[in-house]
Amino acid sequence: MRRKISSQNDESISKGIFQPSDIAVWGVGFVLIVMFSNMLVRHICHAIIRFDCPTGWPISVFEFRLPDSTTVMNSVAIFFLFVLLINILWRFSYTLPLVILFGVALVLSTNLLHGWETGFITPIAGGGNDGLQYFHDAVKVHNWNDFIRDYNKLQPQLLTHTRTHPPGALVVFGIMIELFKKPGHISLFIAVVSVSLSTLFFYGFLSNMSVDIDLAKYSTFLFLLLPSIQIYYAASLDALIASLLLGVLYFLTHPHRFVSLIGSTIALFLTSFLTFGFVFVLPVIVGYEILRDRSVRKFILLVVLLSLCYSIINMNLGFNYVSAFETAAKLENPNGFRLLNEPISYLFTRLEGIFEILLFFGPYLGIPMIRGLRMSRKAGFLLTDLTWLAITSILCMFVLGTFRTGETARVCLFIYPYLMLPIIMYLSNRKVTALERNILLILVFSQTLFMQTFGTYFW
Numbered sequence: 001m002r003r004k005i006s007s008q009n010d011e012s013i014s015k016g017i018f019q020p021s022d023i024a025v026w027g028v029g030f031v032l033i034v035m036f037s038n039m040l041v042r043h044i045c046h047a048i049i050r051f052d053c054p055t056g057w058p059i060s061v062f063e064f065r066l067p068d069s070t071t072v073m074n075s076v077a078i079f080f081l082f083v084l085l086i087n088i089l090w091r092f093s094y095t096l097p098l099v100i101l102f103g104v105a106l107v108l109s110t111n112l113l114h115g116w117e118t119g120f121i122t123p124i125a126g127g128g129n130d131g132l133q134y135f136h137d138a139v140k141v142h143n144w145n146d147f148i149r150d151y152n153k154l155q156p157q158l159l160t161h162t163r164t165h166p167p168g169a170l171v172v173f174g175i176m177i178e179l180f181k182k183p184g185h186i187s188l189f190i191a192v193v194s195v196s197l198s199t200l201f202f203y204g205f206l207s208n209m210s211v212d213i214d215l216a217k218y219s220t221f222l223f224l225l226l227p228s229i230q231i232y233y234a235a236s237l238d239a240l241i242a243s244l245l246l247g248v249l250y251f252l253t254h255p256h257r258f259v260s261l262i263g264s265t266i267a268l269f270l271t272s273f274l275t276f277g278f279v280f281v282l283p284v285i286v287g288y289e290i291l292r293d294r295s296v297r298k299f300i301l302l303v304v305l306l307s308l309c310y311s312i313i314n315m316n317l318g319f320n321y322v323s324a325f326e327t328a329a330k331l332e333n334p335n336g337f338r339l340l341n342e343p344i345s346y347l348f349t350r351l352e353g354i355f356e357i358l359l360f361f362g363p364y365l366g367i368p369m370i371r372g373l374r375m376s377r378k379a380g381f382l383l384t385d386l387t388w389l390a391i392t393s394i395l396c397m398f399v400l401g402t403f404r405t406g407e408t409a410r411v412c413l414f415i416y417p418y419l420m421l422p423i424i425m426y427l428s429n430r431k432v433t434a435l436e437r438n439i440l441l442i443l444v445f446s447q448t449l450f451m452q453t454f455g456t457y458f459w
Contacts, residue, residue: 018367051342103224205250394415
């Protein structure tokens, strides 16, 4: 039913990824669009009508910084280290252990540009004396069974992040605090686990989809260089969530039916216990099953098994998932559907959510992604179908008012693997030289390094 998606197929087109002039045009054009959009939105907000408008629009929580000489030198050193690493990867054919090792090293290095305190401690335990992070709630819990049992009553009194998530988010932080004690060490753990799981699941998924092995390994490393991955995979629960959602995708496409069902169920349960945003993947599952098998039996079975898991938890611990979901929705939108009571803020935060995702994706992947989406289907069920399903799903979430205050480059980390798929299709139909592949890696990482050097991000 599916042909192998190869980087050297019979229909390859000789034209490469870009012409030399494209690099400057895309980069400058992208910067100008971002700056103009920011000035336009802020002008509308301050001169015409007030609405929810962050200073760094479309980045929700952002502070520009002018780096000192030490930071600039460290940034240059990281760049040359990166060039060395991609040459080593090329010589060893992007073997996965090296992809994981170098991916972790780069995530840690780019975040160290902010220093240990700002890069690794503040994201976990920052937010003033009272705090607002999962960490601050987790250190107060002494009995986790009681916490889960009483979660529906405690939820409204919890801190900003915790109260809009299922109890699993805090349970995970409780485990990490027991294991590592210090916030900085928790950040290191999150980076290692998230990069490792994302690498294995993304490569495994591409293999399930019959992508050429060399292209799959290269694309996996390219994915790890995204600004969103480099910035938020060091110390964010959303990195673990995105990794588990990649696990759902990997098991969903696994060729062995039993492994696919059990793996998908476990990954879906773990994700749903960490975030209510797991609903993003449900339309993707439905669409994939319909396109592949013209059936939704597996989806129904997954929902039944997931419901059974939460029924057992409810019977044994008294935690009601549906009730917690409803409470989180009310806390996120206390005045009801935002379109009706704050229509202007609703509109601009929806645009903010979309633009922030695109900003952290960048021009050097954005344009190949568009080209990949425009390509006709050539190999049965293709990767671009999943991209369209994911885009449709997340846009529906935006329309419904989800992600009220933006921050989508972080909380929607799970969308980026899907945005990579048209690029992989595009590369598979181009005779791309090793030099062009390296240039693409350098361009994407350069955006990451620029954003880390001149910006500070907090959540």
